[in-house]
Amino acid sequence: MSFAICLQNVHKVYNNISVVTDLSLTIHPGEIFGLLGPNGAGKSTTIRMLTTLTQPTQGDIVVAGYDVVRQPAGVKKQIGVVLQQTSVDTDLTVWENMEFHGRMHHIPRHRRQQEIKRWLEYVELADRRSDLVKTLSGGMKRRLQIARALLHQPQILFLDEPTVGLDPQTRRRLWEIIKGLNQQGMTILLTTHYMEEVEYLCNRIGIIDSGSLIELGTLPELRQKHGEGLLMKQNGDRWDYMFFPTLPEAETYLSQQNNKTGMMVRPSNLEDIFVELTGRNLD
Numbered sequence: 001m002s003f004a005i006c007l008q009n010v011h012k013v014y015n016n017i018s019v020v021t022d023l024s025l026t027i028h029p030g031e032i033f034g035l036l037g038p039n040g041a042g043k044s045t046t047i048r049m050l051t052t053l054t055q056p057t058q059g060d061i062v063v064a065g066y067d068v069v070r071q072p073a074g075v076k077k078q079i080g081v082v083l084q085q086t087s088v089d090t091d092l093t094v095w096e097n098m099e100f101h102g103r104m105h106h107i108p109r110h111r112r113q114q115e116i117k118r119w120l121e122y123v124e125l126a127d128r129r130s131d132l133v134k135t136l137s138g139g140m141k142r143r144l145q146i147a148r149a150l151l152h153q154p155q156i157l158f159l160d161e162p163t164v165g166l167d168p169q170t171r172r173r174l175w176e177i178i179k180g181l182n183q184q185g186m187t188i189l190l191t192t193h194y195m196e197e198v199e200y201l202c203n204r205i206g207i208i209d210s211g212s213l214i215e216l217g218t219l220p221e222l223r224q225k226h227g228e229g230l231l232m233k234q235n236g237d238r239w240d241y242m243f244f245p246t247l248p249e250a251e252t253y254l255s256q257q258n259n260k261t262g263m264m265v266r267p268s269n270l271e272d273i274f275v276e277l278t279g280r281n282l283d
């Protein structure tokens with residue numbers, strides 16, 4: 001299989017409003033791909049289409065070799081999904097949650113027990129196996145969701161805003177788990193509006209705004225394209241940005257200014273590129 005996920009000219013319309021517009025995108029096996037965009041950009045809708053929860057209004061989507069509209073059962077077998085709203089059952093124990101999911105996927109008993117143990121150990125929840133989920137912290141619940149999504153040995157993992165609302169330390173721990181899974185060969189598609197998450201985790205990034213893909217590439221590619229050096233200039237209560245191909249070029253420009261008040265130079269980052277492209281901040 002030359003691609004893990006392929007979208008061709010995908011549209012999604014809700015109540016005559018286009019929420020995803022002509023989205024074409026290929027994600028390769030073994031990638032961690034980040035779909036980045038502000039709230040309401042269409043990220044969750046895209047994930048919902050890829051995971052067969054809603055059908056595209058138009059266009060083709062193939063996931064792990066299966067068409068999402070014609071072969072949804074094939075897709076479901078090959079994917080693990082962690083959505084923001086799919087919560088774990090808080091009145092069951094950690095183990096019971098895993099057991100329930102394993103039975104839903106008809107995993108035979110012996111293998112089910114092995115896999116539950118394996119994934120609870122991987123996300124460091126083995127010692128909490130008998131605890132009710134309602135006694136777990138937010139980060140632990142998210143780890144349980146990830147363990148559960150991996151139980152049926154999917155090829156592709158979808159994570160919708162995996163670390164939203166978590167403290168920085170917990171977020172970092174989840175990043176390590178996600179990175180580790182990828183190193184074991186898992187293809188991962190995640191949505192986020194956290195820059196650092198993308199910078200730390202993602203091989204490639206798609207920036208989505210108002211339902212359209214407006215930029216695609218690796219972070220170095222995007223920085224090279226838009227400029228690696230940035231001059232910030234305070235203008236009243238806002239900052240004006242000027243991109244330069246390299247940081248030294250930005251520094252040279254600054255050094256040549258007679259009045260350097262309110263000016264500073266630094267390497268550009270993804271947020272700068274996003275603001276440049278959309279005129280808006282991510283949050």
Ligand code: ADP
Pocket residue numbers: 014015019037038039040041042043044045046
């Ligand atoms: P994101 O995940 O990037 O925040 P979403 O995909 O959740 O964006 O939403 C994109 C747009 O689609 C929003 O304007 C949202 O209100 C709208 N939308 C999402 N789901 C539905 C639905 N089931 N019915 C109608 N509109 C929806």
